[in-house]
Amino acid sequence: MPLHRNGPLTVVAVAALLAGTACGSRLPESDFEARAPTSRGAPATPQGPPLRVGVIASATSPVGGSAFTGPRDGAEAYFARLNDRGGVGGRPVEVHTCDDGGSGVGNNECVHKLLDEKKVVALVATAVLDYAGAARVSGAGVPDIGGQPVGPAYDTYPHLYGIYGSLAPRAGEPGWDGKLYGGTEVYRYFKREHGARTAAVVSYNQAASAAYARLVERGLRAEGYDVVTEQVDFALPNFRAVAADLKDRDADLVLDALDTHGNARLCEAMDDVGADVTAKVTNVQNWSSAVADDYKDAPRCRNALWATGSSRNHEDTDHPAVRAFRDATKDAKAHSQWQLEGWAAAMWFTDAARSCAQSGGEVTRTCVDRYLARGAPYDADGLLLPVTYERRAKPPPTRRTCLSVARWKDSEGWVTQGDMGRTCFDVPQLSYQP
Structure with missing residues (x-):
């Protein structure tokens, strides 16, 4: 990574x-x-x-x-x-x-x-x-x-x-x-399970953020998405303009290369302009009970948050x-x-x-x-999707990979979406430079 x-x-x-x-x-x-x-x-x-x-x-x-x-x-x-x-x-x-x-x-x-x-x-x-x-x-x-x-x-x-x-x-x-x-399993999941077709990728005008956004864009295109790219200034981000464009472009998914603070501000702007999406996709680091506070000013967007990862939902008691x-x-x-x-x-x-x-x-x-x-x-x-360590001489062109998925609901917290051991897809493996 x-x-x-x-x-x-x-x-x-x-x-x-x-x-x-x-x-x-x-x-x-x-x-x-x-x-x-x-x-x-x-x-x-x-x-x-x-x-x-x-x-x-x-x-x-x-x-x-x-x-x-x-x-x-x-x-x-x-x-x-x-x-x-x-x-x-x-x-x-x-x-x-x-x-x-x-x-x-x-x-x-x-x-x-x-x-x-x-x-x-x-x-x-x-x-x-x-x-x-x-x-x-x-x-x-x-x-x-x-x-x-x-x-x-x-x-x-x-x-x-x-x-x-x-x-x-x-x-x-x-x-x-x-x-x-x-792999591209995250994008495959939302396409197959939720009918997503248009995805927006939001990044900062900064090298690390832009590079990751390009990688996400590449994976989305490999899965057949129409991709909308949005970039904001790191020092003076205009999230409202981005949110308005997301609404105009009817984006189903929003993925990003932003920090938690940027994500929260983007969500607030999406609520302000009435941009509703199938999923605002976040990741394992933001998969926490702090969502209620981090996104306290964006109730609609907060309840469109989805997280994907490789471990069983910490709320699956x-x-x-x-x-x-x-x-x-x-x-x-x-x-x-x-x-x-x-x-x-x-x-x-x-x-x-x-x-x-x-x-x-x-x-x-x-x-x-x-x-x-x-x-x-x-x-x-x-607790984990089975972890393996091998030493293969060549990278596999495709793999069958599984993922754990949850979505946030104010009334319930993070709600698991399906069995992570059965939410699996045969997907291409795309290369990138670390």
Whole structure:
């Protein structure tokens, strides 16, 4: 997934590029079998020293204090619950967090601190603006489990396992010959399931935003859409003019390469001019309960918000794994999809550590990495679309990919739209430069 380093403008890449470019790593699965939650019981007797893991988050990044903290919070909640139930074979998990400040220098400092000083066995739920230390993590053979692929690191280096998987060779170069690939399943979904035919793509007049908008436009055209392109000035955006044009052009869908603030202002303008659409499509980073506040001045547009991703809706409390997550985070001020994915990343590490302990071996970096690299899809008790890591010599021209879809309703919050294990499409894989 592309990463652009443009100070505050990087939020465009973070918020927009998570919309679908990692989709080509997902596998279909017709059904999920969730294992029963571990009985609470009394904590097991400690069987050894704590297992140390590291969590790097750009908690004080230029794009805002809460932009990258969801995965960290979800992972910490999982490990707290795990330790309350006895840890891994009686060994508690000791979590060491590090805020890299959203800079490459800070990221390298965090990597040094966690790998060399704290001697962590793994990194978990990484969510950073600039993963400058990725090569060092890989070179040390430290598994990075369930990180958010904001940049191309998880499609570049071995021992790094992003939350959405990868088929790339990961031999030190992004993707295949420097190109990454993503599918068009999001656009196919709205075309087939909701009859969408005209899509608008809104971007800033800024390189990162415009580049992503071109990628979205290309995917939409591949799916046969009539595409309307709109661009606003980053410093002085005229969202009302854009909204008026969307209304005149009868756009069914609105997709964007904007930050959350820009999205909210665009929605307000759409409400002001009476521009109604089938869906205002957002992404996993904005799939949170904060929607009610972020879009408080745009009730019509707010209720046209749809989100797509690779994980089960965090409001699907009928599912036992989601219910466990929500029970453990019941005191959180808000809930988000990134929190749930951080929880799933922590579960992934735990399952790897348990496999080491159950085989009679030590929980080491090498043993944990062996579990992750074994080639078996991982679904975190049904929280994730099955994640796989392979090393294919060539990118697949097409893939059958699945997606999780939800829409916002004021009366209900995020409402799941169909079974994510059955919402699957055979779609082309389009290349792009990270």
